[in-house]
Amino acid sequence: MGYSTILDVIGAIIIAGMVSLMAIRTNGTIGKMTYTYGNEMTVQKNMTTIVRMIESDLRKIGYCAEPDSFCGQTWTIRSAGKNNITFLADIDFDKKMDTVKYYIGSKDSLKWTSNPRDFPLYRRINSQTPVPLNIGLTQFDFLFYNTFGDSLAFPIATDSTSMAGSATGVFSIRLTVMLESPYAWDNLYAYSYWRQLRLASRNLMNR
Amino acid sequence: MGKYALWVVLGVSFTLLMLGRNMSRSATDAYANYLVYNARTDAHNIAVSAANTVANWVFLDTTASNVSYLNKTLSNGGYSVWSADIGGTNRKLITSVAWVKTNLPTYITLPYTGTQSDTVKDTVKVILQPSGYSKYAYYSVIEGTINWISSDTIWGPFHTQDKITISGSPTYYGKVTTNKGKSGGTPRFLGGYQAGINIPLNVKSIATLRDVAKAAGRYFYKDSLRLTFKGDSIKWKFGTKPDTTRLISVFAPNGVVVLDSNIMRISGTMHGRLTVASVSNSTNMGRIFIDDNVQYTDDPRIIPGAKNILGIVATNEIYITENSANNNNINVHAAIFSLNQGFGAQNYSSRPVSGQIYLLGGITQKTRLAVGTFSGSTITAGFGKSYKYDTRLYTDSPPYFPTTGLYEIISWLE
Numbered sequence: 170m171g172y173s174t175i176l177d178v179i180g181a182i183i184i185a186g187m188v189s190l191m192a193i194r195t196n197g198t199i200g201k202m203t204y205t206y207g208n209e210m211t212v213q214k215n216m217t218t219i220v221r222m223i224e225s226d227l228r229k230i231g232y233c234a235e236p237d238s239f240c241g242q243t244w245t246i247r248s249a250g251k252n253n254i255t256f257l258a259d260i261d262f263d264k265k266m267d268t269v270k271y272y273i274g275s276k277d278s279l280k281w282t283s284n285p286r287d288f289p290l291y292r293r294i295n296s297q298t299p300v301p302l303n304i305g306l307t308q309f310d311f312l313f314y315n316t317f318g319d320s321l322a323f324p325i326a327t328d329s330t331s332m333a334g335s336a337t338g339v340f341s342i343r344l345t346v347m348l349e350s351p352y353a354w355d356n357l358y359a360y361s362y363w364r365q366l367r368l369a370s371r372n373l374m375n376r
Numbered sequence: 377m378g379k380y381a382l383w384v385v386l387g388v389s390f391t392l393l394m395l396g397r398n399m400s401r402s403a404t405d406a407y408a409n410y411l412v413y414n415a416r417t418d419a420h421n422i423a424v425s426a427a428n429t430v431a432n433w434v435f436l437d438t439t440a441s442n443v444s445y446l447n448k449t450l451s452n453g454g455y456s457v458w459s460a461d462i463g464g465t466n467r468k469l470i471t472s473v474a475w476v477k478t479n480l481p482t483y484i485t486l487p488y489t490g491t492q493s494d495t496v497k498d499t500v501k502v503i504l505q506p507s508g509y510s511k512y513a514y515y516s517v518i519e520g521t522i523n524w525i526s527s528d529t530i531w532g533p534f535h536t537q538d539k540i541t542i543s544g545s546p547t548y549y550g551k552v553t554t555n556k557g558k559s560g561g562t563p564r565f566l567g568g569y570q571a572g573i574n575i576p577l578n579v580k581s582i583a584t585l586r587d588v589a590k591a592a593g594r595y596f597y598k599d600s601l602r603l604t605f606k607g608d609s610i611k612w613k614f615g616t617k618p619d620t621t622r623l624i625s626v627f628a629p630n631g632v633v634v635l636d637s638n639i640m641r642i643s644g645t646m647h648g649r650l651t652v653a654s655v656s657n658s659t660n661m662g663r664i665f666i667d668d669n670v671q672y673t674d675d676p677r678i679i680p681g682a683k684n685i686l687g688i689v690a691t692n693e694i695y696i697t698e699n700s701a702n703n704n705n706i707n708v709h710a711a712i713f714s715l716n717q718g719f720g721a722q723n724y725s726s727r728p729v730s731g732q733i734y735l736l737g738g739i740t741q742k743t744r745l746a747v748g749t750f751s752g753s754t755i756t757a758g759f760g761k762s763y764k765y766d767t768r769l770y771t772d773s774p775p776y777f778p779t780t781g782l783y784e785i786i787s788w789l790e
Contacts, residue, residue, distance in 0.1 A: 203395065206399050213406050240770035328547075375785055
């Protein structure tokens with residue numbers, strides 16, 4: 170044990186200390202980056218999932234696998250609100266029209282997430298139990314247009330003198346969706362924004 | 377001691393390496409998610425474009441055989457689209473399949489499907505069928521000075537080859553199409569509106585009726601004809617010949633009765649499927665007079681699934697006769713078609729006030745004829761109108777009722 174050994178020990182301690190400090194400092198950054206990247210990927214995937222489902226349903230407005238069993242295109246959209254829509258479509262291709270309803274729940278129903286702005290989205294087919302989609306939805310807004318492309322002011326009147334429902338005069342739809350991560354890092358939530366400027370079911374203008 | 381520091385360094389480096397790989401993986405997956413969504417949107421747009429192209433081709437050339445375009449390229453993808461007859465019907469099915477490469481390595485699993493592929497696909501299916509005039513609640517070639525006003529409510533499809541003139545806010549529950557647009561007013565087009573749609577009256581459809589009647593219907597020539605419907609039977613008097621009664625199915629097996637070059641008179645209650653036509657190359661003939669109520673035994677508004685259906689077709693005018701039977705309302709249950717004139721009331725301006733025309737069906741005519749005169753909201757001569765659309769005409773039509781010669785889309789799946 171000489172001076173060289175002591176120097177080795179001191180050197181090792183210093184190097185190990187420096188490496189440890191680097192690791193400790195990096196750990197926080199890595200943790201943040203991993204959490205943030207993971208959140209963003211999750212939010213993105215949730216967005217594409219929900220958008221695909223909604224677009225698929227909205228494009229079927231007025232569609233029936235047996236065309237002759239439903240010709241009431243005027244009365245296909247039963248109700249249209251800022252955050253909800255009810256329409257007829259043969260979703261399951263059984264040649265019978267189904268009633269499809271999209272609507273949002275209250276923010277209070279998602280108290281288990283730290284995000285104060287998120288709320289559930291419900292999708293209901295006929296009289297089945299609504300399926301909630303708790304994926305961090307913070308915006309789900311509709312805007313509806315008539316046959317001339319003019320936006321319709323809310324509340325949209327429904328003409329109840331029709332034969333089998335209500336005529337709303339809606340022909341195209343704009344939908345805005347925003348998702349946020351349920352948890353934040355440093356109060357920063359990952360988010361994703363999507364808007365469909367004009368979605369019109371071609372079955373609304375048949376015959 | 378130095379070698380232990382080296383081990384520490386190696387350990388930390390390895391840990392950081394794994395963490396970096398995971399972060400990179402997250403970023404890669406997020407980008408792959410975006411690529412797949414973008415590719416799927418592109419594939420959908422390509423499929424829709426191809427389907428529109430073939431649908432337009434079918435619409436413009438209805439006599440051509442089926443077409444197919446296979447493995448074509450468009451934008452950053454490709455498509456195959458083809459049309460085919462639907463067996464047992466007069467309908468056509470257009471199928472359009474499009475694909476787009478995602479440029480992802482094949483070992484990346486596509487979301488939603490769980491399959492491993494670098495290509496996404498989308499399919500669009502469209503059904504078209506020949507369009508008939510019977511589907512229209514109202515069709516005209518010439519609107520003239522007619523104004524549609526706030527108290528007008530029209531159920532069922534509406535088309536005019538002219539410009540539709542509107543005063544006030546009439547309500548149209550069916551799809552409205554015009555060739556020359558619209559002017560004035562604030563109409564409520566709850567069923568949609570399209571301008572620039574050209575659907576001329578198909579002159580050939582009248583000629584077809586003659587051949588059909590001669591083949592397996594009933595064809596009369598050159599003398600007057602009176603038809604009285606009696607449920608599932610029909611009594612007819614041709615010229616000076618005596619009355620004869622037969623079952624409709626025996627009288628005209630294919631449901632078509634044509635009188636060529638004279639005047640036809642009709643009345644009665646019908647149970648069956650029939651088209652009666654008065655055709656002529658002369659402007660003095662080819663007319664039909666409705667001498668009394670012409671109505672269904674089974675009113676479809678009361679009896680769902682009622683099968684009786686009647687078409688009234690004339691080269692020239694279809695008149696409500698001025699007689700005592702028609703001076704206190706009249707029921708007309710039929711799809712009406714007039715090639716060169718229209719549907720109106722005989723002596724509309726001089727006949728007494730005759731109540732209402734209760735029409736259940738639709739009217740296709742070249743020009744709108746008058747049924748009465750008015751002073752303000754008061755009828756001063758002739759009839760008022762209470763026209764209701766027979767919704768069965770969306771999907772059903774009287775036998776061999778004139779068709780437009782064009783196709784229409786009845787179903788679009790995407």
